[in-house]
Amino acid sequence: MCGxxxxxxxxxxxxxxxxxxxxxxxxxxxxxxLDAIINLDHGDPTMFESYWRKLGNACTVTFxxxxxxxxxxxxKNLCWFLEPKLEEEIKKLHNVVGNATVEGYRIVVxxxxxxxxxxxxxxxxxPLNEPKPINVVSATPYxxxxxxxxxxxxxxxxxxxxxxxxxxxxxxxxxxxxSPSNPDGVIREPVVNRAQGTLVHDLAYYWPQYxxxxxxxxxxxxxxxxxxxxxxxxxxxxxxxxxxxDVARKxxxxxxxxxxxxxxxxxxxxxxxxxxxxxxxxQTVRTPELDNFFExxxxxxxxxxxxxxxxxxxxxxxxLPKFPLQYCNFTGDFTxxxxxxxxxxxxxxxxxxxxxxxxxxxTRSGKRFGSDQKYVxxxxxxxxxxxxxxxxxxSAFHGIANGN
Amino acid sequence: MCGxxxxxxxxxxxxxxxxxxxxxxxxxxxxxxLDAIINLDHGDPTMFESYWRKLGNACTVTFxxxxxxxxxxxxKNLCWFLEPKLEEEIKKLHNVVGNATVEGYRIVVxxxxxxxxxxxxxxxxxPLNEPKPINVVSATPYxxxxxxxxxxxxxxxxxxxxxxxxxxxxxxxxxxxxSPSNPDGVIREPVVNRAQGTLVHDLAYYWPQYxxxxxxxxxxxxxxxxxxxxxxxxxxxxxxxxxxxDVARKxxxxxxxxxxxxxxxxxxxxxxxxxxxxxxxxQTVRTPELDNFFExxxxxxxxxxxxxxxxxxxxxxxxLPKFPLQYCNFTGDFTxxxxxxxxxxxxxxxxxxxxxxxxxxxTRSGKRFGSDQKYVxxxxxxxxxxxxxxxxxxSAFHGIANGN
Numbered sequence: 001m002c003g004x005x006x007x008x009x010x011x012x013x014x015x016x017x018x019x020x021x022x023x024x025x026x027x028x029x030x031x032x033x034l035d036a037i038i039n040l041d042h043g044d045p046t047m048f049e050s051y052w053r054k055l056g057n058a059c060t061v062t063f064x065x066x067x068x069x070x071x072x073x074x075x076k077n078l079c080w081f082l083e084p085k086l087e088e089e090i091k092k093l094h095n096v097v098g099n100a101t102v103e104g105y106r107i108v109v110x111x112x113x114x115x116x117x118x119x120x121x122x123x124x125x126x127p128l129n130e131p132k133p134i135n136v137v138s139a140t141p142y143x144x145x146x147x148x149x150x151x152x153x154x155x156x157x158x159x160x161x162x163x164x165x166x167x168x169x170x171x172x173x174x175x176x177x178x179s180p181s182n183p184d185g186v187i188r189e190p191v192v193n194r195a196q197g198t199l200v201h202d203l204a205y206y207w208p209q210y211x212x213x214x215x216x217x218x219x220x221x222x223x224x225x226x227x228x229x230x231x232x233x234x235x236x237x238x239x240x241x242x243x244x245x246d247v248a249r250k251x252x253x254x255x256x257x258x259x260x261x262x263x264x265x266x267x268x269x270x271x272x273x274x275x276x277x278x279x280x281x282x283q284t285v286r287t288p289e290l291d292n293f294f295e296x297x298x299x300x301x302x303x304x305x306x307x308x309x310x311x312x313x314x315x316x317x318x319x320l321p322k323f324p325l326q327y328c329n330f331t332g333d334f335t336x337x338x339x340x341x342x343x344x345x346x347x348x349x350x351x352x353x354x355x356x357x358x359x360x361x362x363t364r365s366g367k368r369f370g371s372d373q374k375y376v377x378x379x380x381x382x383x384x385x386x387x388x389x390x391x392x393x394x395s396a397f398h399g400i401a402n403g404n
Numbered sequence: 405m406c407g408x409x410x411x412x413x414x415x416x417x418x419x420x421x422x423x424x425x426x427x428x429x430x431x432x433x434x435x436x437x438l439d440a441i442i443n444l445d446h447g448d449p450t451m452f453e454s455y456w457r458k459l460g461n462a463c464t465v466t467f468x469x470x471x472x473x474x475x476x477x478x479x480k481n482l483c484w485f486l487e488p489k490l491e492e493e494i495k496k497l498h499n500v501v502g503n504a505t506v507e508g509y510r511i512v513v514x515x516x517x518x519x520x521x522x523x524x525x526x527x528x529x530x531p532l533n534e535p536k537p538i539n540v541v542s543a544t545p546y547x548x549x550x551x552x553x554x555x556x557x558x559x560x561x562x563x564x565x566x567x568x569x570x571x572x573x574x575x576x577x578x579x580x581x582x583s584p585s586n587p588d589g590v591i592r593e594p595v596v597n598r599a600q601g602t603l604v605h606d607l608a609y610y611w612p613q614y615x616x617x618x619x620x621x622x623x624x625x626x627x628x629x630x631x632x633x634x635x636x637x638x639x640x641x642x643x644x645x646x647x648x649x650d651v652a653r654k655x656x657x658x659x660x661x662x663x664x665x666x667x668x669x670x671x672x673x674x675x676x677x678x679x680x681x682x683x684x685x686x687q688t689v690r691t692p693e694l695d696n697f698f699e700x701x702x703x704x705x706x707x708x709x710x711x712x713x714x715x716x717x718x719x720x721x722x723x724l725p726k727f728p729l730q731y732c733n734f735t736g737d738f739t740x741x742x743x744x745x746x747x748x749x750x751x752x753x754x755x756x757x758x759x760x761x762x763x764x765x766x767t768r769s770g771k772r773f774g775s776d777q778k779y780v781x782x783x784x785x786x787x788x789x790x791x792x793x794x795x796x797x798x799s800a801f802h803g804i805a806n807g808n
Contacts, residue, residue: 044474052470063673065463065680066456068638070448071631111515111640111663118662122557145661152661153526156558227475234472234668236515257549257556258522259515263667264638269467276469 031385038390040379041362043182043340047381048231051296058290059276061269068264078245079252081261082109089274090224090239094216096281097294098329099206101218105241106248109262110255113204113225113238117149117176118258120221120240123250124174124198125157135161135169138176139191141183141343141369143202144377146176163370164191172196177219180205183369183377184321185339187211204228209297211337212328220244226270228340230277230293231381235266294330301338304380304387308342311395319345342378352376359393435789442794444783445766447586447744451785452635455700462694463680465673472668482649483656485665486513493678494628494643498620500685501698502733503610505622509645510652513666514659517608517629517642521553521580522662524604524625524644527654528578529561539565539573542580543595545587545747545773547606548781550580567774568595576600581623584609587773587781588725589743591615608632613701615741616732624648630674632744634681634697635785639670698734705742708784708791712746715799723749746782756780763797 032038052059073083087107094100110116125134136150140163150160161167164175175197179188182205190199201219205211207229222241227233242248255261277293279285312318323337345366346352351373353365366375382390436442456463477487491511498504514520529538540554544567554564565571568579579601583592586609594603605623609615611633626645631637646652659665681697683689716722727741749770750756755777757769770779786794 042475044476046473049470049473052468052473055469057468059469060466062464062466064456064461065459065677066453069450069453069456069635071446071637072448073638111667114661115663118557127558148661152658153522153557154531154560156560231473233475234477234665236663236665236667254556257518257552258662259519259640261638261640263515263640263670265669265673266667269669273469 032389034389035360036389037360037362038382038386038393039362040382040386040390041364043228043379043381045227045231045233045340045381046383047300047387048297049383050300051291051293052231054291055276055289059272061272063265063268068268071261073261073264073267078106078249079108081252081255082107083264083267083271086237086239086267086271086274089271089278093274093278094241096278097208097213098216099208099213100203100222100224100241101216102241105222105243106245108240108242108248108251108255109267110238110240110251111259111262112227112236113202113223114145114149115255115258116223116238116240116251117146117200117202119251119254120200120223120247121150121155121158121174122254123247124200126172127157130172132171133157133159135159135167135171135173136176137161137164137167137173137192138178139164139188141181141366141371141375142176143178143182144364144368147370167192172198174198174200176200176202178202178204180211180337180339183341183364183366183375184343185211185323185337185341186321187337205340207297208294208328208330209301210339212326212335213330214326215329221247226273230273232270232273235270236263237266237270298331298335298338301340301380305338305342307391308380308394311391311397312344314395315397317347317397317399319347338380340379340381342380344376344378346374349374359397361390361393436793438793439764440793441764441766442786442790442797443766444786444790444794445768447632447783447785449631449635449637449744449785450787451704451791452701453787454704455695455697456635459680459694463676465676467669467672472672475665477665477668477671482510482653483512485656485659486511487668487671487675489675490641490643490671490678493675493682497678497682498645500682501612501617502620503612503617504607504626504628504645505620506645509626509647510649512644512646512652512655512659513671514642514644514655515663515666516631516640517606517627518549518553519659519662520627520642520644520655521550521604521606523655523658524627524651525554525559525562525578526658527651528602528604530576531561534576536575537561537563539563539571539575539577540580541565541568541571541577541596542582543568543592545585545770545775545779546580547582547586548768548772551774571596576602578602578604580604580606582606582608584615584741584743587745587768587770587779588747589615589727589741589745590725591741609744611701612698612732612734613705614743616730616739617734618730619733625651630677634677636674636677639674640667641670641674702735702739702742705744705784709742709746711795712784712798715795715801716748719799719801721751721801721803723751742784744783744785746784748780748782750778753778763801765794765797 073081091102094102136158138146147160175190175192177188177190181188201222203222204225220243225238280290280293325334328335353363353376356363363376363378366372477485495506498506540562542550551564579594579596581592581594585592605626607626608629624647629642684694684697729738732739757767757780760767767780767782770776
């Protein structure tokens, strides 16, 4: 149930903060030996587990054997497999957070936002009028999955065309704009800016725990996922806000053929979870047990980033991106971004992923993002125990060239 | 929650058997007006809802907010997103039913069997050695989704090549063998039988309620889905039993790129449901409240088929497939198949789908299955109310040519 990838569970072993409590079914956390492999390659958002544990049964959902047998959630909806309660809670949450406009948009639910990316590419291709596959671009450093997701079945409808900065082909194209960017957390704008382009805004990280919310996004096609919003990656729920009804219809068609809809259980649980975090943002609904979810996340990430910056400054071997102070409409404060990933650059010309691997820390190389081997992406969303062990081990880095 | 596609809910209206009870949140069933559109196009398996309702809370599952946040179910398993409990229950069920060998197989879970079909095509293609897409065939009448699932993104890895009976191209090919067949319920064998072929056995309907279980299937690649086994189509859970570890690994890769795994909630609920039906098959575990699921399903389908055959015989306008009497190892009786679909042929040369549509009965035309417009596929798995209304309306058919 609470498998942490690559974490080796050894009861009673020492953590950075001394002897950690023994893992039990109740707390279900890995006790990491000092020399455990720390996997910060994936962005597995287990950091938020502590928030949900504290809530206990406040957002428990139950399924009887006779619920949700049908393929259909609402045959009258264009997105016939979208659970009405999830649609309602998605709208409420965006309205409370102020990160996206929902009026005038169709909602398409997907099995995570990966499926929605493919659904969008399918929907925006036009094989009747364009015999060649449409080019798909994104500015480096781009989300490492875009090339593979675009090309894995060698579609004749769309194909990966690399870094948007270097895109010089004629004709229609799709530009993926990830904002805040994965891997580097920076707010992005489109870079190609030509007439025949369609923009897809991947806003997975446009939530207050990661970045200041400066205005409600109102782009034509916007993608979100519960994985990065609340941490429930195992549920595989993403959603798209889509202005054009024909694009939405074609996305629904893709999901119909690909998986005949999306898990009803995940959708119903996601609806409950979104409801709880919306409640957590309300002064009137909130209880002493129910912390504001986004403030909790922001606080937690701020603490982690502080620790990381201290080490980076002290050892002088790496650089991190800098983020501007901006007014966040949600918190009502001036804040800086505290992204889900640290995009770290070695000051010397070495294979940075290899360097970290030498310390049993798994990261993702900059090469995977269309960038350089001097960079790595490090997940900031692991469980406390893993993050603490990472900090402890990272703080012992003394030099680069000799890998120690 | 219990949306029946196209069913128009009108409280207190008359059904074929008189005034049906009013729909309440508890029984949550549509009351169909006499002239309702009856949608028997999809194979939405809502028939089994009555079984699960009777069980009450016996297979209720609960999710707290902190469960299953991670992408990973078991990082040590080749299929790292497969919940261990689901794997265990799949094996137990096949062993109890005797419809498939599990020893020596890898289990790959998918978001329904549609995703697994695509994962198999991806896994069996070999772009390094075969620059042209591999041909995918199936004997008519084939499952209507195969052509679309194979070709919808115009993959360069695989392409639909139609009826296996007419396949005359050289080189490697994939033959989909659906047994029992969808649409016609017949037990199938491969038809191409050439050296470079790989067979994929789609065994979605190889369960005792539909057909006699004559031996445990032990083909190289076998696909199953909970939708047709227990009726939980909304959960989108399918599984593949795969002998070759490299094929399994490539299927896992497909699902990783396509949707980064499969809903944990659906998998855990599916595990519970499979556990309950396995228990229902055991004399020692069974309780008075827990009927043998497959006997219940078989009985229900036998009754429906009896009613249908009486009408077909009486009006003399159509023919139905005939099935042999066979010994079923599971029930220990000689039985005939009672398939999930009626594959009905008009004796006259008319568009049979149009004929039924004239009576507000939605069916799927034989053309969709690579066959003839004289055929339609009619779902036998609707709720009792819909089936009863269908029977009532169908029994009033008097002629074909004039559509009445």
